[in-house]
Amino acid sequence: MSTDQDLEPRIDCTVDADGRVVFGLRPAPADPDARLLLALRPAKGEPERVTVTRLLDLGPADGTHRRTAVLPVAQRLPEGRWDLYVVPEPDGDRQRARPGPRDLRALVDGAARDRSAPVAARVPYVTKGGFLALRTWLRDAHAEAGRITFGDGTMTVEARLHGAELTPGAAVRLRLRGAGTALSAEVRAAGDRRSLSFTADLADLAAPAATARSGRCVWDVFVRPGGTAPPARVGRFLDDVADRKDIQVYPEIPVGETLVRPYYTVDNDLSVVVARTG
Numbered sequence: 001m002s003t004d005q006d007l008e009p010r011i012d013c014t015v016d017a018d019g020r021v022v023f024g025l026r027p028a029p030a031d032p033d034a035r036l037l038l039a040l041r042p043a044k045g046e047p048e049r050v051t052v053t054r055l056l057d058l059g060p061a062d063g064t065h066r067r068t069a070v071l072p073v074a075q076r077l078p079e080g081r082w083d084l085y086v087v088p089e090p091d092g093d094r095q096r097a098r099p100g101p102r103d104l105r106a107l108v109d110g111a112a113r114d115r116s117a118p119v120a121a122r123v124p125y126v127t128k129g130g131f132l133a134l135r136t137w138l139r140d141a142h143a144e145a146g147r148i149t150f151g152d153g154t155m156t157v158e159a160r161l162h163g164a165e166l167t168p169g170a171a172v173r174l175r176l177r178g179a180g181t182a183l184s185a186e187v188r189a190a191g192d193r194r195s196l197s198f199t200a201d202l203a204d205l206a207a208p209a210a211t212a213r214s215g216r217c218v219w220d221v222f223v224r225p226g227g228t229a230p231p232a233r234v235g236r237f238l239d240d241v242a243d244r245k246d247i248q249v250y251p252e253i254p255v256g257e258t259l260v261r262p263y264y265t266v267d268n269d270l271s272v273v274v275a276r277t278g
Contacts, residue, residue: 009086011036011132012100013124015107021071021122021134023084026100028061031089036069036097038082038134052078055087076120082134083127099124099132104240111144111238114194117163125242135242137268139163141232143196143223145270148262150253155262156199157270159223159234165193167226172198172234174272176208177218187223196223206255206274215276220269235269244268 012024023036040052054077056069071077085094102124110121119142123135141163149156172185183205185198208217222231236244244264252259257278265271 009095009097010100011084011086011097012102013132014103015122015124017106017110017113019073019120019122021124023056023069023071024066024100025058025069025086025097026064026066028065028067029058029086029088031092032060033090034058034067035087037085037087037094038071038077039085040078041081041083041133043080054082071122073120076118076138077122077134077136079136079138082136084132084134096131098130099126107238107240109239111146111160111236113238115142115162115238117141119163121237123237123240123242135237137237139233140230141225142238143232143234144238145234145236148250150202153202153255154199155202155205155253155260155272156197157221157234157262158195158197161194161196161223161225161232162238164225164229164232166196167193167229169224170196170226171224172200173222173224173231174200174205174219175222177220177271179208181208183219200272202253202255202260205272206258206260209258209274209276210256212276217274219272219274221271233269235267236264237268241268 010026014022035058036056038054058067058069061067084097086097087094117140119139121137125133125135127133143159143161146158166189170187172187174183185200188197205219221234224231245266250262252261258274258276260274262272
């Protein structure tokens with residue numbers, strides 16, 4: 001017995017190392033003018049106004065009764081989450097697409113390749129409702145987080161800068177969310193002017209939570225490359241993981257009457273949360 005899901009279009013996808021995405025649609029729509037539609041999802045809590053969309057042409061059916069569409073590298077998508085739809089005929093109603101196989105192997109070691117500005121990344125993923133979507137990032141510069149370690153009351157973060165290079169005067173800034181407070185950390189730069197590390201004192205990070213009304217505070221982490229270059233957010237999205245927050249979880253470190261924990265936000269950016277225990 002077939003179900004409604006069996007009748008829904010399914011899209012498999014393959015992502016190249018450079019970010020080119022090939023979508024394969026089954027069953028193949030009969031209309032030669034059928035297309036794939038990418039619609040940018042409004043941010044959480046924001047009303048759906050005029051939706052940003054991109055249309056992709058579908059090629060003719062191949063020997064497996066599949067039609068393909070290509071999202072080229074040169075077609076930059078604004079940062080966000082894009083839902084995929086099939087438009088089976090001109091002026092027809094759009095249909096949500098279920099996922100087929102996703103080949104993301106080329107993305108696994110993406111952080112090992114240097115990126116020029118703007119830094120773009122695309123990761124297909126499956127939504128909570130079981131549909132195919134595309135997570136995109138597009139930034140002037142980005143610091144890809146690596147190993148995070150703890151010791152002697154400190155937190156040390158390793159990262160690699162993309163879209164910019166470290167110059168004299170480079171520094172790390174940890175900004176207290178919702179306030180004008182910021183902490184600075186010295187950048188230890190490698191000879192390639194991209195790889196770096198920094199160390200933050202956990203007691204300094206914990207201090208604002210002692211007087212915060214909520215007993216909680218959050219620090220967002222940035223690298224200032226130096227000179228007139230704008231700050232680059234530290235995060236991790238140059239691989240095959242669309243949502244890192246609940247996958248890569250760090251331990252809570254006791255500091256006095258608080259617990260300090262680095263974490264990845266819903267945008268895969270690195271932040272540090274501090275919560276009072278008493």
